[in-house]
Amino acid sequence: MSVAGVRNLPFLKGQELGLAAVVIVLSIAFSFFNPHFLTTDNFRNILVAVAVVGIMAIGQCFVIIAKEIDLSVGSVMGLSGLCGAYAMSAGLHPALGVLVALAVGAGCGLISGLIVVYGKVNSFIVTLGMLSVARGLTYVLSGGLPILIDPRVMFIGQGEVLGIPVQVLIFFGLVVLGQIVLKRSVLGQRVVAVGDNDEAARLSGIPMNSTRLAVFVFSGLAAAVAGLVYTAQVSVAEAQAGTGLELDVIAAVVIGGASLSGGRGSIIGAMLGAYLLGALRNAFILLELSPFLQQMSVGLVIVLAALFDQFRQGAFQHSVLAIRLRRLFGR
Amino acid sequence: MAGMTSSSSATDALSVADLGKSFGAVQALKDVTLSFRYGEVTALLGENGAGKSTLIRLCSGEHQPTTGKVAIDGQVRELPNPLAATALGIAVVHQEPQLVSAMTIAENIFLARLGGNAAVAAHRPGALAREARALLAEISLSGAFADLSMKCAGLSAAERQLVEIARALAAKPKVLFLDEPNSSLTRRETDRLFGIVRLLREQSVAVVLVSHRLGEVYEISDRVIVMRDGSKVGEGTVGDLPKTQAIRLMAGDRLVEQTARDEAAAREIDPKAVPVLRVRGASGIAFSDVDIDIHAGEIVGMAGLVGSGRTEIVRGVLGADPLYSGSIELNGDPVRFRTLRDAVKHGISFISEERRTSVFYGHDIGFNLTSNVLGRFGRLGFFSQRRRMRFAQERADRVGVKAESVATPIRALSGGNQQKVLLARALASNPSLLILDEPTRGVDVRTKAEMYALIRNLAHVEGLAVWFISSEMDEILHLADRVMVVREGRIVDNIAKGPQAAQVVASALGEKAEDAVAFFGRQERGEAH
Numbered sequence: 001m002s003v004a005g006v007r008n009l010p011f012l013k014g015q016e017l018g019l020a021a022v023v024i025v026l027s028i029a030f031s032f033f034n035p036h037f038l039t040t041d042n043f044r045n046i047l048v049a050v051a052v053v054g055i056m057a058i059g060q061c062f063v064i065i066a067k068e069i070d071l072s073v074g075s076v077m078g079l080s081g082l083c084g085a086y087a088m089s090a091g092l093h094p095a096l097g098v099l100v101a102l103a104v105g106a107g108c109g110l111i112s113g114l115i116v117v118y119g120k121v122n123s124f125i126v127t128l129g130m131l132s133v134a135r136g137l138t139y140v141l142s143g144g145l146p147i148l149i150d151p152r153v154m155f156i157g158q159g160e161v162l163g164i165p166v167q168v169l170i171f172f173g174l175v176v177l178g179q180i181v182l183k184r185s186v187l188g189q190r191v192v193a194v195g196d197n198d199e200a201a202r203l204s205g206i207p208m209n210s211t212r213l214a215v216f217v218f219s220g221l222a223a224a225v226a227g228l229v230y231t232a233q234v235s236v237a238e239a240q241a242g243t244g245l246e247l248d249v250i251a252a253v254v255i256g257g258a259s260l261s262g263g264r265g266s267i268i269g270a271m272l273g274a275y276l277l278g279a280l281r282n283a284f285i286l287l288e289l290s291p292f293l294q295q296m297s298v299g300l301v302i303v304l305a306a307l308f309d310q311f312r313q314g315a316f317q318h319s320v321l322a323i324r325l326r327r328l329f330g331r
Numbered sequence: 332m333a334g335m336t337s338s339s340s341a342t343d344a345l346s347v348a349d350l351g352k353s354f355g356a357v358q359a360l361k362d363v364t365l366s367f368r369y370g371e372v373t374a375l376l377g378e379n380g381a382g383k384s385t386l387i388r389l390c391s392g393e394h395q396p397t398t399g400k401v402a403i404d405g406q407v408r409e410l411p412n413p414l415a416a417t418a419l420g421i422a423v424v425h426q427e428p429q430l431v432s433a434m435t436i437a438e439n440i441f442l443a444r445l446g447g448n449a450a451v452a453a454h455r456p457g458a459l460a461r462e463a464r465a466l467l468a469e470i471s472l473s474g475a476f477a478d479l480s481m482k483c484a485g486l487s488a489a490e491r492q493l494v495e496i497a498r499a500l501a502a503k504p505k506v507l508f509l510d511e512p513n514s515s516l517t518r519r520e521t522d523r524l525f526g527i528v529r530l531l532r533e534q535s536v537a538v539v540l541v542s543h544r545l546g547e548v549y550e551i552s553d554r555v556i557v558m559r560d561g562s563k564v565g566e567g568t569v570g571d572l573p574k575t576q577a578i579r580l581m582a583g584d585r586l587v588e589q590t591a592r593d594e595a596a597a598r599e600i601d602p603k604a605v606p607v608l609r610v611r612g613a614s615g616i617a618f619s620d621v622d623i624d625i626h627a628g629e630i631v632g633m634a635g636l637v638g639s640g641r642t643e644i645v646r647g648v649l650g651a652d653p654l655y656s657g658s659i660e661l662n663g664d665p666v667r668f669r670t671l672r673d674a675v676k677h678g679i680s681f682i683s684e685e686r687r688t689s690v691f692y693g694h695d696i697g698f699n700l701t702s703n704v705l706g707r708f709g710r711l712g713f714f715s716q717r718r719r720m721r722f723a724q725e726r727a728d729r730v731g732v733k734a735e736s737v738a739t740p741i742r743a744l745s746g747g748n749q750q751k752v753l754l755a756r757a758l759a760s761n762p763s764l765l766i767l768d769e770p771t772r773g774v775d776v777r778t779k780a781e782m783y784a785l786i787r788n789l790a791h792v793e794g795l796a797v798w799f800i801s802s803e804m805d806e807i808l809h810l811a812d813r814v815m816v817v818r819e820g821r822i823v824d825n826i827a828k829g830p831q832a833a834q835v836v837a838s839a840l841g842e843k844a845e846d847a848v849a850f851f852g853r854q855e856r857g858e859a860h
Contacts, residue, residue: 185713186705192694193702199688204703204756205675263693 015257015312019272023279030283037286044165050278051167052077052226052233053245057252057270058178059109059222062215064253065182067195067262068123070219072112072130073226073249077242079134080105080220081227082142085237088150098153102224108134109220113213123216131246138239146236157232167229171271174225178267191215196263251298252277255305276301342368343405344537345390345421345506350399352385359385361561362399367506370535372528374548374569377558378581378747378775383541386558387508391423392416403505417443420505424512426773427687428491432484436476437463439483440497456480466501470527487638489520496527506537511773517636517802525551543775544803545574557581578776600626600812605663607764607796608648613657615647618820621657623648623798625764630790630797632811634804634836640820641800642684645766649674649681662763675703680757684768684800689753690741697723697737699752704759726755731781747778754782758789765789767799771806783810807836 031038056073063070084101088094112130116123159166182188190211193201202208223242231237254260255276256269277298284294346366352359360382367373375383388394390401392410400407403419410416413423430439437460460479467475475493483494492512499507512524528538528551542548548555555572557565557580565572565580572580610623618640625631635641646652648659650668659666661677668674671681683689691699700723701708708714708722723737730751734744741749750771757765770786771779787810789795801807807814814832816824824835 180713184709184716187712189698189702189705189714192698193691196691196693197688200691201702202671203681203683203689205672206702207672263691 015309016266016268016272018312019256019269019276023272023276026276026283027279030279030287034283034286037283042282042286044168046275046278046282047168047171048165048233049282050274051165051171052230052242053248053252053277054171054271054274055174055226055229056219056222056245056249057256057274058174058267059215059219060249061178061253061256061258061265061267061270062182062188062191062218063123064250064258064260065195065262065265066191066212066215067198067260068116068212068215069127069250069260070109070112070216071124071127071246071250072108072134073219073223074242074245075131075134075138076105076108076220076223077227077230077245078239079108079138079141079227080224081231081241082138082147082237082239084153084224084228085147085149085231086141088153089147094150094152097150098228101228102221105220105222105224105227106217107220108223109216109218110213112220113216116216117209117212135243142237142239144239146238148236149231153228154232154235157229157234167233170225170229174222175267175271182265182267187211187214192263194262248274248277251302255302257305257309259309273305342370344369344403346402346405347386347390348400348402350386350389350396350401352389352394352397359561360389360396363558363561363563364399365556365563365566367537367539368554369505369537370532371553372532372538372540372551373554373556374552375539375541375556375558376545376548376577376581378745378777381558381581381775382561383558384510385561387423387510387539387541390416390506391421391508417502417504420503421508422499422502422504422506423508424492424495424499424510426511427685428488428495430483430486430491430494433482435460435480435482436486436494437479439494440466440479440501442498443502463497467497470497470500470530472497472523472527475523489516489638492516492520492524496524500531504536506539507531508539508541510541511543512540518804519636521547543773543779545577545776546805549574581776600629602626606660607662608798609660609663610648611658611660613644613647613659614655615643616652617643618647618817621820621822623815623822625796625798627763627796628790628794630786630799630810630812631815632807632813633798633800633815633817634802634807635800635817636802639817641817642768643820644817645681645768645798645800649679649766675760678760678763679766680760680762680764681766682753682757682768682770684772686746686749686753686773690749692742695738695740696727696732696734696744696752699741700726700737700756700759703756722759726759727752730755730758730785745775747774750774751778751782754785762795764796764798767797769801770799771801771803779806786810804836808833 027038036042056077060070060073080101083104084097087100088097092100108130112123112126115121115126119126155166156170157167161169182191190201190206191214193204193206194208194211198208201211227242230241234241252273253265253270255273256266256271257273258265258269280297280301281294284291284297343366346364348364350363351361363382363386375386377383385394389396390410392413392415395411401410402408403421408419410419410421431442434442435456437456440463441459463479467479472493476490483491486494496509496512509528516524525547528540531538532553540548540552549569552569554568555566555577556563557572557577559581565577604626606624606626608623608625610621613621613623621644623631623644633641633644643652647654648668649671650673651671654667659668661679666677668677674681691702697720701719704722705714705719706712708718720737727734727737732744732748732751732755734748741752744752754770757767765786767786771782774782786797786799790797790812799810801810808828811828811832813825813827814836815822816835826832826835
């Protein structure tokens with residue numbers, strides 16, 4: 001296959017390759033300080049740790065490409081995990097409990113979506129409201145007490161298949177599914193079109209409302225899956241599960257090359273973004289650095305990623321500095 | 332540098348020497364040397380992609396030249412950004428007015444003060460409106476806006492253009508670039524614009540006019556500069572360089588093959604046949620009691636001034652705006668579209684008048700061309716990228732999009748080529764009715780001719796029903812088999828192509844009737860050959 005052929009594959013684009021290179025270079029650099037960093041065990045630890053954020057990032061990626069945002073994912077994750085556990089503790093079959101959790105997640109997304117689409121309220125505000133409402137509801141339902149979950153679903157967060165943790169398999173499976181839906185399905189391309197130029201999408205007859213509803217439902221569903229994984233991982237559903245994770249999720253998507261101005265983004269990128277965040281956290285622990293430094297470095301990575309993306313888009317090629325530099329080097 | 336000093340005389344407001352600009356591998360401008368003089372209107376002519384816009388961007392600090400120099404009043408200047416150019420007396424009126432919709436007309440006119448004044452300066456809306464009124468009076472536009480404290484959101488395209496021009500003049504420029512200022516204006520509005528230009532010439536401003544409407548350009552200009560493929564290919568006074576010669580220079584050798592192409596003759600339309608679109612007694616926002624019949628294989632042109640209700644009629648019929656009363660039949664079946672999507676599903680394609688609201692700028696030609704028909708390249712909601720791109724390539728070739736491949740980003744195309752991609756997108760769903768609002772706005776002469784030939788073939792050979800809106804008389808008379816004239820929300824004339832149609836259209840668009848008749852005679856002779 002020619003070079004151009006490889007570039008046309010849905011999974012390999014310059015942006016993802018670049019991010020993958022950053023991850024690899026950083027991993028090698030960290031391994032000089034702590035050889036344990038580059039072991040299979042540690043790789044596995046990182047993946048297990050990022051699965052929850054990564055799964056939500058897949059849904060969020062669709063939302064951001066459609067030029068919307070979903071701030072409620074952390075809360076919806078908590079609520080749906082708790083509802084699932086609640087249903088199982090009330091005697092429902094675990095499979096039905098899982099369905100309840102998924103339905104709650106999708107329902108939350110649908111409600112946000114309906115208000116955004118038909119109420120014409122900015123998604124930032126709507127999902128900010130949903131963030132509070134869902135979290136409040138979680139406390140109301142649980143009374144603040146943890147709910148033990150059915151041991152039969154614990155394999156989701158604790159089991160292994162062929163030596164690979166189940167939640168990592170779920171994460172990877174959803175990444176592949178998400179990338180195919182985004183790049184090779186009509187719905188995915190509609191999301192891209194709506195995010196790039198909504199007026200053009202409307203004029204060419206793309207169903208705006210259902211497309212935008214769909215991204216919020218996706219995001220809610222992804223949050224529910226993350227909620228189930230997290231609950232199974234820690235064996236209990238807690239009311240505060242997922243608090244604050246929305247920022248990590250959005251950061252992962254942005255690091256992955258999605259643009260908040262819509263129309264651009266990649267699921268593979270979001271996955272790599274989530275991994276990069278997890279790897280940084282992990283490295284700071286292994287290198288025994290202050291957790292405060294860790295928080296700072298995560299913030300730096302987010303902003304650097306966005307800056308680099310602007311650079312890649314050619315935002316600075318006409319800037320005075322760039323021109324002076326080019327003159328300096330005789331170009 | 333020697334060339335620069337010799338070419339700059341006391342009357343040169345702005346001159347450039349050996350100016351060049353490349354974007355990656357593409358050389359948009361090659362060694363251009365020219366000057367614009369005080370008290371002269373210079374027309375900058377050329378097809379899309381000839382380098383006119385690049386030249387303007389280099390002169391106004393939006394882009395930086397790769398080679399060469401820009402001199403203002405004979406002094407070589409660096410223009411690192413548009414603000415620096417404005418400070419040196421260079422103003423640009425862009426093709427698409429860049430207004431802040433949420434601000435008032437007066438605030439938009441003096442928008443530059445937001446950048447100039449200290450941030451703590453008081454904002455006095457009353458004083459601003461007074462100053463704006465004084466400025467408009469200076470350019471004899473005092474009657475243009477009733478209320479200068481109105482928000483810009485509700486302005487028409489022509490009014491937005493005037494605000495943009497007033498804003499440019501607020502800075503009292505020495506050199507004023509007008510980039511396609513009349514492409515969305517009717518004849519009457521163009522006359523008002525040209526009145527301003529004449530006034531500016533008397534005040535010895537150097538005015539540079541870019542336009543594709545040669546007839547109008549030649550009315551107002553003193554000097555003509557023709558560009559092609561990034562180079563200057565001709566320069567002279569309007570007397571030395573007549574219109575026909577300018578057209579030849581703009582198109583180069585390619586015009587010959589263009590005129591040689593024979594075009595399909597109009598079909599005989601059987602008036603008793605079931606029309607593709609039949610509208611009876613339709614009333615909606617800004618129009619009432621409209622009857623329309625469009626048959627398969629027929630090209631219907633709708634002429635009318637901006638604000639006459641022509642766009643509103645289309646929007647009402649398509650379901651983009653509500654329809655209060657009336658009936659619509661599509662191929663004999665009664666229909667009522669609630670949304671544009673409904674209309675698209677029923678086999679109607681629509682291209683809106685503003686390209687900016689139609690193009691997915693972040694993506695390639697293939698994405699733009701196939702955005703409506705993805706379901707066709709696969710099943711169950713998934714599609715094959717290979718089949719999609721093959722389809723896109725085939726359709727792009729059919730309409731003659733000039734690009735390396737359909738994987739080329741659409742941003743890299745000229746306006747005319749983008750318009751062709753939009754046409755290909757509209758045709759991708761194999762519609763039975765194609766509706767075009769200002770199909771060739773801001774498109775160069777040659778691309779226009781290509782698009783006319785294409786549309787005519789689609790209708791006359793393949794039997795597509797075409798309904799288009801235009802405020803260009805030439806376009807209506809050239810393309811339409813039948814002409815509808817809209818005035819004040821009603822269809823006041825509906826006649827077949829012919830000398831009578833020419834007169835009717837001319838009066839509707841406020842043009843001179845002699846011009847129309849002359850145009851028609853020319854066309855008839857052309858067809859006789």
